[in-house]
Amino acid sequence: MAQQHLEPTDPLARPVTEEALAGYLRAQATEFLRALRQHRETGAGGGAPARARSGVGDSGSPESVRAARALRRSARRISGSLHTYRPLLEADWSEGMRPELAWLSGTLALEHACSARLERLLAALHRLSGSGALPAQPGLPGGAPPAPERGNLTVGAAKAGALLDRQLTLARTRAHSTALQALGSSRFHAVADKVALLASEVPLTPAAAGTDLRALAAAAEERLTDAVAALPLVTAGSPYNAEALVHGLSPDPAPHPQDAPWHQVRLLLRLHRYAREVLEGQDAPVDVRLLAAGQALNRHRDASEAAAAAAQAARTPRIAPATAYALGVLHADQRHEVEAARFAFQQSWQKQTVAAP
Template structure:
């Protein structure tokens, strides 16, 4: 039996290092679960913070079980890992819907110049100014500066604009066949006047209300699913397994080797990450404005953007690599890698998190634009919002490319 606080007579083994790391994560899980129960379902920020810590602990345990599977009892780890992934995913949905709504409403305010109230989890409405959240008491509003008309894209005349109810601008997948045109884009055989900012402000309020209704409904359902999951027999079985993990880690015979035996397994996780990054179009992502990729993002296919999937996979592999690196850094008397590598991984991870958030926000705007019987002004605002979030996707890819390639050149 591997114990968390042990004083081995001989040198540390790979199993000792792995057991201590997993037991620490299991202790964090149990502590977060206790805080979540103390906060209660209506605990507000305390409950949300405890749920976030619970998710982080579950992800780290699951990632460690995945990377160092040969060192652990295979049947036990294969049974626990998917259960932890289920728990983490279930708890993450409510938080994701709330953040997505705030992101989209903030973008609507920035694009339209009309303050769109952003609902905060405590129930207080917070308007947005200059892309940032400014708390105002009593539900007051702070006027946002109106962007110049040249910054507001409009559909080319004759491309579906002005159609009946339910018509949408061309940037909304599945609706319209025109192209977005802005001032100062040069000759390209696609002329078109630029609409005033008021055209976007006209539909921003209704677009915001539609997004709030849809995403709040999804968030409420996710909250109910999370509460149901936390009270289920399935969750209690997971909690019991983690509680046992805090005192005993089922190890395989390979864990009796020296701590250096952990290195090749962590290296495999790094190799998988490098292979996935090598498949990304980093050369194309190295351009600050990538019109070709943006056009691909405005496809009429309502399915998730296929071009986003490789980036999401890199994000998951990067997380596994970081968790494996945490295990290696816990090896006694080990000389950790330079701080630059850890900083690089964190910066790259933040860029990929931004990519995921913007991609999902764009998908939410696209889904809202497919709502039947919405007005053309509402569809127009949602189209501009969708295009804006696809621009954010490209900006995140550019940021990741800059971090990754620059650090590789330094090495």
């Protein structure tokens, strides 16, 4: 049973003042500027103009990819902290800054998301068709006669994989171009200028002086707890969710209605984590239970978006029946992955609940 009172050695036993927030925001702004400099220096050709050197995502060098991820990481943390602790920050500045950081983070994430989605779907096709690589023709490795279901899947797996490759590679190329344009735009330079100012001066309100940050962080945690309480965790405990599968196979291309609350919980969990980082500092130990919950929700998001991509590919006009069959099986597989991720989240969250005071 967890203790009801904070120990004297607990760093949060004492009030956490606005200086912690200012220090955190300055540190994240400095990290943003460092990542931006590395990104420009590690692009395609050291002597090229900045816009030409702004290789982003998976199409750039490994160093450029890491720098782009660091940019997204710091942008998300600054934006999340502005949201949680907005009563302590100048309203006009904060409300103008948050959507711009969200735009930048989302734009830079698109290319990597397309690459990861394609990799996930092709790996699932390989697994489902029983081969180490997408087969060029029907049959299992070694010439073994396939079962009817596996044989039908194997027939269409190669064409399904090729279709997904074309569609997601095109999406990735467009995302890469969009990110290049974004990093060369006046909009991005305005964001970078504001972050540069933030690295030296945090626009706190006069009322922020002496304010205890713990109350605002607790409010962020409460929003997360309420959102989790509204989730259908009983359904998440079931190994098969027929309603989710049927909806995903329908011709309606709209996002899956069951997924939205889970995506919202993922966002609120991230805000909760960032709020704790402000309170506890960068050297605070990792909460393995929150980490496990976040990983489960990331898997949920990835599987949900992969299932949607498979369903979208299956709606391509004039594809062969075997290809459509393979994509349907792939979609069902990813929806099962969604359910597995929900169950994993349920298990990790229940452990948190038991461990809470």
